[in-house]
Amino acid sequence: MPESPPSSPEEDALSAGPGTPTRHPVGAGSLVTAVEARLHRFFATRRELVEPLGPVFVDAASALEEFVLRGGKRTRPAFAWTGWLGAGRDPEDPEADAVLTACSALELVQACALIHDDIIDSSRTRRGFPTVHVEYEERHRDQRWAGDPDHHGTSVAILIGDLALAWADDMTREAGLDPAAQARFAPVWAAMRTEVLGGQLLDIHGESAGDETVEAALRINRYKTAAYTIERPLHMGAALAGADADLVAAYREFGTDIGIAFQLRDDLLGVFGDPAVTGKPSGDDLREGKRTVLIAEALQRADATAPAAAALIRRSLGTDVTPDQVTELRTLITDLGAVDAVENRITDLTDRALTALDASTATTEAQRQLRAMALAATARAY
Numbered sequence: 084m085p086e087s088p089p090s091s092p093e094e095d096a097l098s099a100g101p102g103t104p105t106r107h108p109v110g111a112g113s114l115v116t117a118v119e120a121r122l123h124r125f126f127a128t129r130r131e132l133v134e135p136l137g138p139v140f141v142d143a144a145s146a147l148e149e150f151v152l153r154g155g156k157r158t159r160p161a162f163a164w165t166g167w168l169g170a171g172r173d174p175e176d177p178e179a180d181a182v183l184t185a186c187s188a189l190e191l192v193q194a195c196a197l198i199h200d201d202i203i204d205s206s207r208t209r210r211g212f213p214t215v216h217v218e219y220e221e222r223h224r225d226q227r228w229a230g231d232p233d234h235h236g237t238s239v240a241i242l243i244g245d246l247a248l249a250w251a252d253d254m255t256r257e258a259g260l261d262p263a264a265q266a267r268f269a270p271v272w273a274a275m276r277t278e279v280l281g282g283q284l285l286d287i288h289g290e291s292a293g294d295e296t297v298e299a300a301l302r303i304n305r306y307k308t309a310a311y312t313i314e315r316p317l318h319m320g321a322a323l324a325g326a327d328a329d330l331v332a333a334y335r336e337f338g339t340d341i342g343i344a345f346q347l348r349d350d351l352l353g354v355f356g357d358p359a360v361t362g363k364p365s366g367d368d369l370r371e372g373k374r375t376v377l378i379a380e381a382l383q384r385a386d387a388t389a390p391a392a393a394a395l396i397r398r399s400l401g402t403d404v405t406p407d408q409v410t411e412l413r414t415l416i417t418d419l420g421a422v423d424a425v426e427n428r429i430t431d432l433t434d435r436a437l438t439a440l441d442a443s444t445a446t447t448e449a450q451r452q453l454r455a456m457a458l459a460a461t462a463r464a465y
Contacts (some may be wrong), residue, residue: 114164118157121187125254126151146215147243147250151194153210159189159316161456166320166334169449181259182323185268188258189316191251196279196311198244202237203287204371208363216240248276260323267322275315282307289374290401297383300376301343308349309342313460333443337453340436344429345460350375351425355413366409372401376428381421392419426463433461 126148133144163186168174172182200206201214208214213221220236228235255272286303288294317334326334352361353368354377361367368375378396385393392415399412416422436457440450 114161115157117183118160118187118190119152121184122151122190125184125187125250125257128257129250129253143239143243144246146218147194147247150198150215150243151190151247153212155190155193155210157187157190158456158460159193159312160186162313162338162453163189163316163320163323165449165452165456166317166326167324168320169334169445169453170321170324170326170330171446172324178261178264181261182264182320184258185255185260185323186316186320188251188254189311189319191247191254192276192279192311195244195247195251196283198240198247200283202240202244203283204373206363206367206371214240215243264323264325267325268319271315271318271322275311275319278306278310278315282310290372293374295374295379295382297376297379300374300379304343304346304376305339308346309339312345313342314338327444330444333439333445336439337436337443337457340432340439341457341460344432344436344457347376347425347429347432348461348463350377351422354409354416355422365406366404366412369400369404369409369412370402374400377416377421377425380424381416381419384419384421389419429461433457 126144129144130141133141160183164183167182167186173179176182197209198215201209202216206214207217212218216236216239218236219239220232223230223232223235255268260268282303282305285299286307289299289303314335315338317338318331321331321334350368350373353363353373353375354366356363356365358365364370378400381396382393385396395415396412399408404412437454440453440457443450445453
């Protein structure tokens with residue numbers, strides 16, 4: 084896996100918890116370290132359950148564990164944990180360990196989403212490694228097993244993704260939350276799971292039905308990404324803390340706007356990003372035919388002023404475009420003004436989110452931390 088470039092202070096803020104490390108519920112280290120320690124601990128508790136099923140399932144569970152622990156900024160647990168602290172809770176609170184464990188379970192939801200998304204998008208790599216379905220295709224070929232290797236890889240990866248989602252529920256249930264906190268947390272967790280699956284379905288339908296509107300792309304961003312990346316994690320933290328309705332509303336407004344801005348930035352990276360940073364081939368979103376806000380903005384402008392350009396974009400989406408064709412499409416999308424339109428939307432959403440945050444009753448430290456995390460999530464990086 085390529086090494087990432089040195090992180091900025093804002094990027095460090097995305098992976099470090101609020102407050103000083105010495106007040107961390109595990110005693111020391113960053114939030115990333117604490118989240119990963121809880122994930123390690125959870126996976127260890129599954130081994131006794133998994134082993135009686137035999138080596139095939141043990142191997143699949145190990146593949147999931149490796150996938151989850153391979154790296155990442157642990158963005159979702161960071162927002163949930165910060166939401167809890169921002170409601171006035173203390174990292175030395177006796178409940179802190181259980182809360183952080185429940186927050187860490189978001190990484191298993193993320194694993195499910197990524198594994199299934201890679202199948203849906205026919206992606207071959209993830210973070211510089213073969214995707215899970217590709218790994219199992221290759222195992223099938225290497226072992227010369229019966230049947231179709233591609234179908235085998237897809238089938239196993241679907242089940243591993245399902246296992247991640249099931250285990251996410253187990254991890255929250257076994258976190259040790261007190262009954263009142265669990266009761267507040269459960270409906271938010273349920274809403275988040277429904278929204279991320281619904282957003283994925285909207286994405287699939289939009290591509291198949293050819294819905295090219297900006298509105299459709301923004302709706303997908305709202306539910307496929309924003310809800311489970313920032314909005315609901317913050318909401319979970321607030322619910323676990325017993326926060327009042329005003330803080331919940333402020334968190335949700337902030338989280339929705341920053342979550343959409345985060346996805347818009349990712350859409351730009353999907354066309355213009357450096358493979359060494361994104362872990363995916365250059366222009367991969369074009370090959371996958373994603374109907375993003377960027378593409379919707381480009382088509383809207385091209386339809387009005389440059390029909391030939393619109394036809395070229397439509398003809399190229401979802402095809403195995405060459406590097407030269409990617410360069411041509413990048414130039415075209417930029418010249419049409421679509422990149423500027425998306426950048427302006429990111430700026431507007433970020434400004435609106437920060438205004439809501441500043442007006443909230445979140446603690447001063449949480450406001451500072453969330454501001455840094457928002458800027459890191461939406462920063463230009465291509």
